[in-house]
Amino acid sequence: MNASDLLKTPLHALHEELGARMVPFAGYAMPVQYPSGILHEHHHCRTAAGLFDVSHMGQLTLRGTGDSAAEALETLVTADLLSLKPGRQRYALLTNDAGGVRDDLMVLRRADHLALVVNAACKDADFEYLKESLPNGVVLTALFDRALLALQGPAAGAVMERLDPKAAEMIFMDGADLSLDGIPAQVTRSGYTGEDGFEISVESRDAEKLARRLLAEQEVAPIGLGARDSLRLEAGLCLYGHDIDTGTSPVEADLVWAIGKRRRREGGFPGADRILRELKDGTQRVRVGLKIQGRQPAREGAEIADNEGRVIGRITSGGFGPTVGAPVAMGYVDRDFAEIGTVVHPVVRGKPLQATVSAFPMVEQRYRRKG
Amino acid sequence: MPIKFTEDHEWISVDGDIGMVGITDYAQEQLGDVVFVELPDVGKKVAKGYDLAVVESVKAASEIYAPVAGEVVEVNEALPDAPETVNSDPRGGGWFVKIKIKDPSDLDALMDEDAYKAFAG
Numbered sequence: 150m151n152a153s154d155l156l157k158t159p160l161h162a163l164h165e166e167l168g169a170r171m172v173p174f175a176g177y178a179m180p181v182q183y184p185s186g187i188l189h190e191h192h193h194c195r196t197a198a199g200l201f202d203v204s205h206m207g208q209l210t211l212r213g214t215g216d217s218a219a220e221a222l223e224t225l226v227t228a229d230l231l232s233l234k235p236g237r238q239r240y241a242l243l244t245n246d247a248g249g250v251r252d253d254l255m256v257l258r259r260a261d262h263l264a265l266v267v268n269a270a271c272k273d274a275d276f277e278y279l280k281e282s283l284p285n286g287v288v289l290t291a292l293f294d295r296a297l298l299a300l301q302g303p304a305a306g307a308v309m310e311r312l313d314p315k316a317a318e319m320i321f322m323d324g325a326d327l328s329l330d331g332i333p334a335q336v337t338r339s340g341y342t343g344e345d346g347f348e349i350s351v352e353s354r355d356a357e358k359l360a361r362r363l364l365a366e367q368e369v370a371p372i373g374l375g376a377r378d379s380l381r382l383e384a385g386l387c388l389y390g391h392d393i394d395t396g397t398s399p400v401e402a403d404l405v406w407a408i409g410k411r412r413r414r415e416g417g418f419p420g421a422d423r424i425l426r427e428l429k430d431g432t433q434r435v436r437v438g439l440k441i442q443g444r445q446p447a448r449e450g451a452e453i454a455d456n457e458g459r460v461i462g463r464i465t466s467g468g469f470g471p472t473v474g475a476p477v478a479m480g481y482v483d484r485d486f487a488e489i490g491t492v493v494h495p496v497v498r499g500k501p502l503q504a505t506v507s508a509f510p511m512v513e514q515r516y517r518r519k520g
Numbered sequence: 521m522p523i524k525f526t527e528d529h530e531w532i533s534v535d536g537d538i539g540m541v542g543i544t545d546y547a548q549e550q551l552g553d554v555v556f557v558e559l560p561d562v563g564k565k566v567a568k569g570y571d572l573a574v575v576e577s578v579k580a581a582s583e584i585y586a587p588v589a590g591e592v593v594e595v596n597e598a599l600p601d602a603p604e605t606v607n608s609d610p611r612g613g614g615w616f617v618k619i620k621i622k623d624p625s626d627l628d629a630l631m632d633e634d635a636y637k638a639f640a641g
Contacts, residue, residue, distance in 0.1 A: 186553050
């Protein structure tokens with residue numbers, strides 16, 4: 150694809166003004182880093198606040214009378230949506246009949262509709278799939294021209310409160326309409342970094358004004374996709390198409406928490422046969438986190454061997470963890486090697502490294518919970 | 521000391537029959553923050569244009585190729601523990617290896633500083 154064929158987010162001109170290095174990602178020209186570099190951006194987000202442009206992600210709404218939208222979407226995802234209260238958000242998995250994952254998404258319940266955020270690379274396919282799968286009476290609307298910004302980090306709350314004091318009332322996974330210095334925004338207190346933070350949905354025409362307003366706060370710096378990846382990796386959050394895909398089940402992926410308790414009893418989503426069976430019996434392979442000794446990163450695709458050199462798994466995401474201060478990775482290993490503390494060996498350029506199966510998140514989680 | 525450049529953005533600074541090798545400022549900028557460097561063993565024979573070392577940034581791994589054929593006679597022992605030196609001082613403290621040059625005519629095909637500047641833009 151030529152650079153000229155790439156789609157541009159509403160913040161494209163701002164990225165270029167800020168000196169971003171733009172790369173193709175899911176059909177969009179996106180900032181991978183700004184002049185300060187990925188390491189600096191990563192640390193900035195963990196210590197202050199980072200502003201991300203995630204407008205490439207797909208925003209959709211589902212509308213129906215009563216509980217009909219939630220009921221209809223429940224036939225396609227693992228999450229319990231009927232118990233989701235207005236103003237609350239939940240992580241969900243769109244499964245296929247084989248029990249694999251078509252996409253992972255966030256579902257926010259509003260007073261009269263559901264607001265979804267799906268992955269950029271999946272959004273067109275998701276829209277078609279949802280459209281053909283949902284019953285008449287539930288209206289699906291793609292808002293793919295809407296902008297989505299994320300403000301993440303320990304200072305994100307203080308910054309947001311300056312723009313709208315109502316932000317202070319929000320806790321992790323709340324969603325509300327705020328007026329950010331007069332800009333109407335649908336805001337959730339969630340994100341993809343392991344830090345406290347917000348995702349902010351605005352009309353595309355307001356995106357640049359809001360981004361500039363947030364960047365004017367001294368704690369806020371722009372963060373590119375490079376640091377977004379190292380931040381989410383340390384937090385243990387899956388990247389669709391890498392750590393989970395149509396060939397991985399939610400149980401293998403250690404995402405059982407994304408299957409509502411009622412849904413575990415009742416099923417009623419695609420692939421439930423396999424997924425409910427795996428909940429009882431376990432799976433042959435399991436997604437785990439790895440901390441690697443030394444400085445050499447092991448990246449996606451690297452095989453993982455046991456002490457005898459037998460291949461027992463494969464890395465699906467890996468790199469240097471700036472906050473951990475060491476290379477970190479996630480991948481799938483045979484269940485005999487999935488216990489925390491097990492020593493395994495990612496193989497990089499023919500050389501086995503030393504790694505320890507480690508719990509996620511590898512950094513302190515600082516979501517703003519109740520109380 | 522004459523310094524020459526490859527199209528893969530390595531530099532080689534020549535002193536007698538010894539060439540000190542590193543990567544250019546342009547290369548370190550493109551790589552981004554370097555977090556790991558893998559150096560060859562001293563005594564390793566290298567062929568011109570073949571793998572000499574590996575440098576990994578936060579984003580990706582990249583090969584460093586030998587600008588000339590020869591034998592590795594010294595490596596920058598300090599570099600594996602301070603890989604960020606590749607970013608902060610690519611033409612100085614961020615050097616990778618010294619090679620005993622087998623055939624000085626290998627240098628003729630490389631670019632001088634002006635030609636490299638024009639090449640890297």
